[in-house]
Amino acid sequence: MQAHGSANSPSPRLPLTVVGGYLGAGKTTLLNALLSDPQGQRIAILVNDFGEVDIDGRLLEASSEDPHSGKPLAGDILTLANGCICCSMVDGFAETLETVRGFADRIDRVVVEVSGVGDPRQVARWGQLPGFTPDGVIVLVDPLSIRARASDRYVGETVVRQVAGADLVVISRTDLADEDLLVETETWLATTTGAMVVRSPVPAAVLLGPPLRIDHVATDNDDARSTPPDHVSIVRHLDAPVSRASVEAWMATRPLGVARAKGLVRIDDRPDDRSVLQVCGSSATVTVDGPWDGGDAVVVAIALPGTPRAGLVKWLGLLR
Amino acid sequence: MTTTIHPAASIHTFDPSRPTADAVAVRNGRFLAVGSVDELLRIDGATIDGSLERFTLIPGLVEAHCHAMAGGMWHHTYCGYYDRRGPDGTMWPGCTTIAEVIDRLRDAEADLPTPADPDDPLLAWGLDPIYFTGERLVAEHLDRVSTTRPIFVFHASGHLATVNTALMATEGINADTDVDGVPKDGHGDPIGELQEPVAMALAGRAFRKIFADIKTDESLWNFGNEARNTGTTTLTDLGNQQSTDVAEVARYQQVFDHDDFPARVSVFHMPAPGTPDTLAETAAAVTANRDNSSDKLRFGHVKLIIDGSIQGYTARLRWPGYVNGAPNGLWLLPPEQVIDVLRPYHRAGLLIHAHCNGDEAVDVFLDAVEGLLGETPRVDHRHTVQHCQLTTPDQYRRIAALGMCANVFSNHTWYWGDQHAASTVGPDRAGRMNSARTALDLGVPLSMHSDAPITPLGGLHVAWAAVNRLTATGNVLGPNERISVDEALRAITVGAAHQLKMDDEVGSISPHKFADLAILEADPFAVDPMELRDVPVWGTMLGGRTFQAG
Ligand SMILES: Nc1nc2c(ncn2[C@@H]2O[C@H](COP(=O)(O)OP(=O)(O)OP(=O)(O)O)[C@@H](O)[C@H]2O)c(=O)[nH]1
Ligand SMILES: [Mg+2]
Numbered sequence: 073m074q075a076h077g078s079a080n081s082p083s084p085r086l087p088l089t090v091v092g093g094y095l096g097a098g099k100t101t102l103l104n105a106l107l108s109d110p111q112g113q114r115i116a117i118l119v120n121d122f123g124e125v126d127i128d129g130r131l132l133e134a135s136s137e138d139p140h141s142g143k144p145l146a147g148d149i150l151t152l153a154n155g156c157i158c159c160s161m162v163d164g165f166a167e168t169l170e171t172v173r174g175f176a177d178r179i180d181r182v183v184v185e186v187s188g189v190g191d192p193r194q195v196a197r198w199g200q201l202p203g204f205t206p207d208g209v210i211v212l213v214d215p216l217s218i219r220a221r222a223s224d225r226y227v228g229e230t231v232v233r234q235v236a237g238a239d240l241v242v243i244s245r246t247d248l249a250d251e252d253l254l255v256e257t258e259t260w261l262a263t264t265t266g267a268m269v270v271r272s273p274v275p276a277a278v279l280l281g282p283p284l285r286i287d288h289v290a291t292d293n294d295d296a297r298s299t300p301p302d303h304v305s306i307v308r309h310l311d312a313p314v315s316r317a318s319v320e321a322w323m324a325t326r327p328l329g330v331a332r333a334k335g336l337v338r339i340d341d342r343p344d345d346r347s348v349l350q351v352c353g354s355s356a357t358v359t360v361d362g363p364w365d366g367g368d369a370v371v372v373a374i375a376l377p378g379t380p381r382a383g384l385v386k387w388l389g390l391l392r
Numbered sequence: 393m394t395t396t397i398h399p400a401a402s403i404h405t406f407d408p409s410r411p412t413a414d415a416v417a418v419r420n421g422r423f424l425a426v427g428s429v430d431e432l433l434r435i436d437g438a439t440i441d442g443s444l445e446r447f448t449l450i451p452g453l454v455e456a457h458c459h460a461m462a463g464g465m466w467h468h469t470y471c472g473y474y475d476r477r478g479p480d481g482t483m484w485p486g487c488t489t490i491a492e493v494i495d496r497l498r499d500a501e502a503d504l505p506t507p508a509d510p511d512d513p514l515l516a517w518g519l520d521p522i523y524f525t526g527e528r529l530v531a532e533h534l535d536r537v538s539t540t541r542p543i544f545v546f547h548a549s550g551h552l553a554t555v556n557t558a559l560m561a562t563e564g565i566n567a568d569t570d571v572d573g574v575p576k577d578g579h580g581d582p583i584g585e586l587q588e589p590v591a592m593a594l595a596g597r598a599f600r601k602i603f604a605d606i607k608t609d610e611s612l613w614n615f616g617n618e619a620r621n622t623g624t625t626t627l628t629d630l631g632n633q634q635s636t637d638v639a640e641v642a643r644y645q646q647v648f649d650h651d652d653f654p655a656r657v658s659v660f661h662m663p664a665p666g667t668p669d670t671l672a673e674t675a676a677a678v679t680a681n682r683d684n685s686s687d688k689l690r691f692g693h694v695k696l697i698i699d700g701s702i703q704g705y706t707a708r709l710r711w712p713g714y715v716n717g718a719p720n721g722l723w724l725l726p727p728e729q730v731i732d733v734l735r736p737y738h739r740a741g742l743l744i745h746a747h748c749n750g751d752e753a754v755d756v757f758l759d760a761v762e763g764l765l766g767e768t769p770r771v772d773h774r775h776t777v778q779h780c781q782l783t784t785p786d787q788y789r790r791i792a793a794l795g796m797c798a799n800v801f802s803n804h805t806w807y808w809g810d811q812h813a814a815s816t817v818g819p820d821r822a823g824r825m826n827s828a829r830t831a832l833d834l835g836v837p838l839s840m841h842s843d844a845p846i847t848p849l850g851g852l853h854v855a856w857a858a859v860n861r862l863t864a865t866g867n868v869l870g871p872n873e874r875i876s877v878d879e880a881l882r883a884i885t886v887g888a889a890h891q892l893k894m895d896d897e898v899g900s901i902s903p904h905k906f907a908d909l910a911i912l913e914a915d916p917f918a919v920d921p922m923e924l925r926d927v928p929v930w931g932t933m934l935g936g937r938t939f940q941a942g
């Protein structure tokens with residue numbers, strides 16, 4: 073069902089989310105979790121280590137003409153059971169993104185797994201190309217090994233750079249680490265990165281945020297449909313353009329606990345354009361993705377369990 | 393069965409049993425004997441061919457680190473700072489000012505069909521603005537060449553491009569473009585510079601065309617023609633990810649096995665990382681690909697890349713790192729996985745060459761090889777450290793002890809030596825870079841390379857750089873690391889052949905080996921060492937057939 077009066081034409085820009093973290097940190101595990109609960113979104117997964125696409129075999133489309141039996145070779149594009157696609161890039165990022173752009177009518181977003189020694193912040197820059205919009209750098213951290221890695225002679229700087237460049241850090245292997253280690257890890261992370269830090273498992277709606285196509289989310293002024301249990305979510309419709317100053321104030325004063333927010337709004341100094349507001353962990357951006365095509369403007373936010381709703385309401389109220 | 397005797401003005405064989413000779417005798421594309429003309433005339437049916445009488449002959453040069461794509465840029469207009477000879481022999485004078493760049497592009501533009509087709513951009517390459525005092529090439533300059541045809545000028549660094557207003561209009565690069573690396577002027581309009589790959593990709597068609605043209609057959613022929621022009625008879629394609637694909641093998645066979653292609657090419661496979669299973673499959677595929685080899689085309693070795701480049705601040709350096717405070721570089725393979733990645737290739741008996749620019753990358757490669765030799769001892773494996781730019785004496789001792797080889801990037805002293813002294817590693821370590829003297833003194837089998845297209849193909853220039861260690865501004869950088877002309881020429885012939893496991897076939901003028909020669913118009917041992925790179929090359933002999941330089 074479509075939201076009445078909302079700006080619901082497909083976004084001309086695909087959100088591109090980057091998932092990084094050192095070898096074995098749990099990147100592919102997180103992607104597999106996303107693919108098995110994709111929030112109604114059709115996701116293109118790109119694997120940026122010129123290597124094997126290690127997607128859970130059960131998620132691969134069982135297809136007689138697919139000879140790869142779950143072990144695709146570099147450069148292949150695979151169809152996944154839920155309509156998503158998966159592709160490993162051998163000809164370089166520019167060409168792969170060109171290919172993905174060709175699928176734009178069949179997918180809602182792109183998620184890139186960066187190699188264990190890659191710099192996810194650098195990879196995220198590709199999201200600035202026409203047809204895409206950067207939508208978050210998520211870095212996985214294994215609490216059992218991160219401290220040793222961060223002081224390793226060879227990879228220390230690489231690991232610290234990955235973590236420092238994150239918008240959202242996800243601590244993996246919380247089932248194997250005790251509370252002391254998790255707290256110690258969080259303390260270290262607080263001095264290493266400005267990113268928001270969360271413990272796994274993290275619901276898909278937090279990792280990906282609400283879909284850009286607003287018809288997928290709530291139609292009333294209350295909770296978004298896809299909100300994971302315990303998390304707090306809130307939607308606000310706006311009927312008039314908001315001021316640039318209020319957008320800047322809104323971005324600068326996020327309440328603690330806001331993991332994700334997304335909005336399609338008109339801003340007074342560009343009233344004919346559709347401006348996209350995005351929050352992923354510690355980062356907030358505003359971009360223009362095309363002409364305004366009528367309907368209500370809307371903003372959706374998702375916050376961690378325990379975040380006071382009143383603060384969120386007040387925060388969204390800043391946009392005016 | 394014909395036997396041809398080629399007398400020459402002088403011959404240096406680099407074969408210790410007979411270092412010099414008056415003539416060579418060639419039969420069936422191989423050297424039959426060297427000696428005096430009288431000696432050789434005793435061979436039954438031998439006839440004299442006097443056409444090389446006025447030349448100096450040395451073994452055909454062997455380039456153990458270059459790339460087949462080196463010929464690809466010549467589809468486009470050269471506008472670099474240094475004079476450069478194209479594969480057809482045309483000499484392109486360096487563009488040392490922006491005005492000269494504009495003139496060069498105007499000439500190229502005049503040759504293109506009119507009216508300008510927006511899908512057919514004017515592409516140029518090699519721009520090296522570091523010596524343009526204070527001036528920066530921007531769209532406004534290129535608009536003086538054309539306001540209708542898109543223009544894309546690729547800088548030598550590979551990190552930057554400058555485009556004109558017509559290109560920005562066609563590709564929608566404008567005030568609204570919100571991409572890092574697109575600098576704007578006071579009015580908020582882009583100035584035409586595109587920095588780093590993401591911004592360069594905005595140039596769409598032009599950006600893609602540069603890379604598409606690299607993959608044409610013409611580009612492969614250019615590669616061979618540049619070899620011929622520089623006295624090179626054995627080339628490498630050091631790292632091709634597709635080299636085990638049937639189509640790629642066929643494409644290479646069609647050009648490199650062609651009778652008229654003037655060089656031999658050793659193609660190294662560049663594997664994609666994977667699981668132990670997939671790596672073992674790759675090792676098997678590389679081994680099987682040896683069956684597609686011929687006298688002129690070789691498959692069957694492996695190339696890996698461990699770090700980035702020093703001038704790009706992406707090489708991995710030991711302490712004290714980069715002197716300008718830049719963070720340490722990038723790993724292209726996770727250090728802890730290098731041994732696992734190499735294992736299947738080492739076990740399969742394959743030759744491994746690994747790109748290690750920084751000294752820390754060398755440590756990682758040596759640790760991996762030492763570990764593998766402990767698990768699976770091999771003799772005479774010749775695993776080679778490629779580039780080896782900051783390799784230290786302790787590392788050279790390990791390289792020798794492990795039975796490995798070093799291929800150093802001597803041209804760097806000339807092309808980037810001043811920048812290394814000023815900003816990457818500082819004057820002390822810059823003088824230790826590409827330390828060929830130390831490598832030889834510590835018993836390391838040595839070769840030296842151009843890494844074409846990174847620097848121009850040409851062994852005599854590489855040797856000249858190692859002999860003189862001159863920088864572009866005329867400083868001698870690290871005089872204690874200079875080597876002799878003899879040592880340098882050995883490194884780019886028999887030394888390189890050894891690292892390619894081809895020294896039984898090429899690299900010296902010896903009975904049995906292919907009759908491959910560099911045919912020179914002066915004796916490199918007779919000229920001032922400072923003029924070594926200027927020794928004119930008449931052409932080459934490949935398998936007994938002469939090829940005159942373009
Ligand atoms: N117990 C536990 N195991 C995990 C968790 N996350 C990942 N793993 C395991 O850790 C191993 C590595 O996880 P991957 O998801 O493949 O890690 P990756 O970051 O994609 O690894 P690379 O791509 O090789 O760098 C796998 O065996 C996973 O099953 C977790 O939260 N708990
Ligand atoms: Mg993975």
Ligand SMILES: [Zn+2]
Pocket residue numbers: 457458459630843
């Ligand atoms: Zn190279």
